[in-house]
Amino acid sequence: MVAEATVAASGVIRFSWIIVLLPVVSAFLTLFFGKRTPGKGPVYGIVAVGVGFVMSLMVLWNFVQGGGTYASQVSWFQVGSFHVQAGQFIDGLAAIMLVVVTAVSLSVHVYSLGYMDGDSRFTWFYVVLSLFTAAMLNVVIAPNLIQLLVGWEIMGVCSYLLVGHWYEEKQNSNAAIKAFITTRIGDVPFMFGIFALIFATGFTTSNINVIGDLVKSHEVSSGLVAAAAILVFGGTIGKSAQFPLHVWLPDAMAGPTPVSALIHAATMVAAGVYLVGRMYTVFINAEPWVLQFVGIIGAITMLGAALMALVQNDIKRVLAYSTVSQLAYMVASMSVGPAGRDAALFHLFTHAFFKGLLFLGAGSVIHAVHSNNMSDMGGLRRIMPVTFWTFLIGSAALAGVPPMAGFWSKDELLVSASSGHELLFAIMLITAVLTAFYTMRMVTLTFFGSYEGQGHPHESPPSMAGPLVFLAFGTLVVGFLGAPQLNAAFFKWVHFGEPEAVKFVPWIALLGIAAASSGIALAWGLYGKRKERDPLLALGPVWTALEQRLYIDAFYMRAIIYPVRDKLSASVYWFNQNILDGIVNGVAAATRGVSQLVNLFDRDVIDGTVNGLAGTAGFSGGLLKYIQSGNVQRYMAFLFVGVIVLAIVFARVV
Amino acid sequence: MIRLPFVLFFSALLFSAGVYGVLARRNAVMVLMAIELMLNAVNVNFVAFGSQLHQMGGQMFALFVIAVAAAEVGIGLAIVILLFRNRESINVDEVNLLKW
Numbered sequence: 001m002v003a004e005a006t007v008a009a010s011g012v013i014r015f016s017w018i019i020v021l022l023p024v025v026s027a028f029l030t031l032f033f034g035k036r037t038p039g040k041g042p043v044y045g046i047v048a049v050g051v052g053f054v055m056s057l058m059v060l061w062n063f064v065q066g067g068g069t070y071a072s073q074v075s076w077f078q079v080g081s082f083h084v085q086a087g088q089f090i091d092g093l094a095a096i097m098l099v100v101v102t103a104v105s106l107s108v109h110v111y112s113l114g115y116m117d118g119d120s121r122f123t124w125f126y127v128v129l130s131l132f133t134a135a136m137l138n139v140v141i142a143p144n145l146i147q148l149l150v151g152w153e154i155m156g157v158c159s160y161l162l163v164g165h166w167y168e169e170k171q172n173s174n175a176a177i178k179a180f181i182t183t184r185i186g187d188v189p190f191m192f193g194i195f196a197l198i199f200a201t202g203f204t205t206s207n208i209n210v211i212g213d214l215v216k217s218h219e220v221s222s223g224l225v226a227a228a229a230i231l232v233f234g235g236t237i238g239k240s241a242q243f244p245l246h247v248w249l250p251d252a253m254a255g256p257t258p259v260s261a262l263i264h265a266a267t268m269v270a271a272g273v274y275l276v277g278r279m280y281t282v283f284i285n286a287e288p289w290v291l292q293f294v295g296i297i298g299a300i301t302m303l304g305a306a307l308m309a310l311v312q313n314d315i316k317r318v319l320a321y322s323t324v325s326q327l328a329y330m331v332a333s334m335s336v337g338p339a340g341r342d343a344a345l346f347h348l349f350t351h352a353f354f355k356g357l358l359f360l361g362a363g364s365v366i367h368a369v370h371s372n373n374m375s376d377m378g379g380l381r382r383i384m385p386v387t388f389w390t391f392l393i394g395s396a397a398l399a400g401v402p403p404m405a406g407f408w409s410k411d412e413l414l415v416s417a418s419s420g421h422e423l424l425f426a427i428m429l430i431t432a433v434l435t436a437f438y439t440m441r442m443v444t445l446t447f448f449g450s451y452e453g454q455g456h457p458h459e460s461p462p463s464m465a466g467p468l469v470f471l472a473f474g475t476l477v478v479g480f481l482g483a484p485q486l487n488a489a490f491f492k493w494v495h496f497g498e499p500e501a502v503k504f505v506p507w508i509a510l511l512g513i514a515a516a517s518s519g520i521a522l523a524w525g526l527y528g529k530r531k532e533r534d535p536l537l538a539l540g541p542v543w544t545a546l547e548q549r550l551y552i553d554a555f556y557m558r559a560i561i562y563p564v565r566d567k568l569s570a571s572v573y574w575f576n577q578n579i580l581d582g583i584v585n586g587v588a589a590a591t592r593g594v595s596q597l598v599n600l601f602d603r604d605v606i607d608g609t610v611n612g613l614a615g616t617a618g619f620s621g622g623l624l625k626y627i628q629s630g631n632v633q634r635y636m637a638f639l640f641v642g643v644i645v646l647a648i649v650f651a652r653v654v
Numbered sequence: 655m656i657r658l659p660f661v662l663f664f665s666a667l668l669f670s671a672g673v674y675g676v677l678a679r680r681n682a683v684m685v686l687m688a689i690e691l692m693l694n695a696v697n698v699n700f701v702a703f704g705s706q707l708h709q710m711g712g713q714m715f716a717l718f719v720i721a722v723a724a725a726e727v728g729i730g731l732a733i734v735i736l737l738f739r740n741r742e743s744i745n746v747d748e749v750n751l752l753k754w
Binding site for chain 1: 749752
């Protein structure tokens, strides 16, 4: 996947940047004209993303026909001798991601018509939604790290705005702040990683492919490459919610559900994995412990998040932890090698569809029963058939049931890990069982049994059901793009190095199916007949620990938040009040004193001189005026006296 | 031929008489006449020096001065008449409006 700078490319691929620009334009159109537009403005975003989706499909069609990568850029700005460019780099991976992002974003845009109907900040919601989409698309096509970082940070802001959309409740604004700050903690190392890589090029470029070639040629010291890779991975840990920065994602459920779908499926969290995939040359050429570190982080997160998902009562939190867990699958698989990287990106691709579907389905349920808690649901199967069937498809994909998308991608992950990474393989398999279990638990509690909540739930309007069907169709279909039996088209478009033949290993596929079915069966056995108490409560202290999120959040609160918020901020406040303000006040007082001296000098010395001169002139004039008596003869007398005096003087001189 | 010092002494006397008249007389007509005395003292000097130095300039200047003095007296008397019409008086020391 080395940069083939400009392969003769035709058609819409040259104009991929327009796909990014469209939602930017729509965001501003919505911002300025949204409220005056009929329907309060969503039309701009829907049209923009819809056109972007069609264009993305056309870009992908280029790769279906066997086209190559396309890169073009224009000069953006210059710092000294360091040129920064803006442009597009479209390879198979970028093309796929364009399709995924626009497809999910389009679904979310349409879905929000129903879900956000009547919201007090409906128009604003669409503004940020479009901007969020644009930022992710920018990350996807960015050929260099600076441009990528811009999109990356705009996403951070947008996630803050969207998670805190209903900021009237303190809890929601807290979640927004938590999401923003936690991802920022990852962004700081990411930025230092970018600086390190730019430094490695001798401050000449931030182009990802050039950096990749440079690293591959081993002209950069291995220590620097390893440090840069770890630092860049810090950004992934933050954005893709990996341990130890996974804590923001479950709390981000405070945002409206369509936002959760967008964050979890196509944008925010996908960006982290995409980043590793995009910069894989750096990772694979760094010292081996870097990828081992990546794998360990992934493995810990995978298992931990899956365990925490088991005990959640909030349907969105189950999905949130499952997202963390699935992302960890991808991150862990990145550590395996090129095959693992490709499998991870395939999982990213399929996951976007079924996780977007699940979130929108959950939103549909929440919209109907007005509660996030699964204890208030149950028996919705008959009341909401469309939501049920689409949700079931998504769940089957998440659990890894063939022939859904999730099965194929999870199979690829297992295959790539099976050779030489036995421990990771085992953890993946255990997590697969847990995934199937909590997925089935969620489906059972929500749709089977009898309705436990208040009021009368109803099926969602077509604007919400439509995207569900659309994504369900995607979930059914996209898995086959990577199926070894069907030529595995996906891996022809997305491959690291030379394309390899994708293997189908029957025993691994069987093992995957066994894991999925055992989890499902266990969950059905435990939850099929609804009980008053959750059967998992029998786990006792383990339940409590999982319920408390393994005490990680509490630890952060005690160890970091409280000391920082209370003691550190108090001391900073003191420093500010007494030292900084003291300096400022001192300078102000000194200035005042000097000014007063200057004022006195000005008033008494300078003005005094001027006034004194004027006064003297006035006084002497007052005396001399009496000479002008008006008597001409007296003047003449003076004149003659003067002449005589002059005559005497000159006579003497001569 | 009269010797120069006598003529100069005469013209100095004449000039002094003019100065006295200008400074001391209240009547404006008398003042004008005193001015004439001073001018003629100067004329005497011009003619005397011109004759002494054998130059025509002295006599010419004397002629010019006589012409200008005639004009001057014409204007001066006109002013005096206007003054009299306004003030019923031609006393110079009463004309003192132009002062501090």
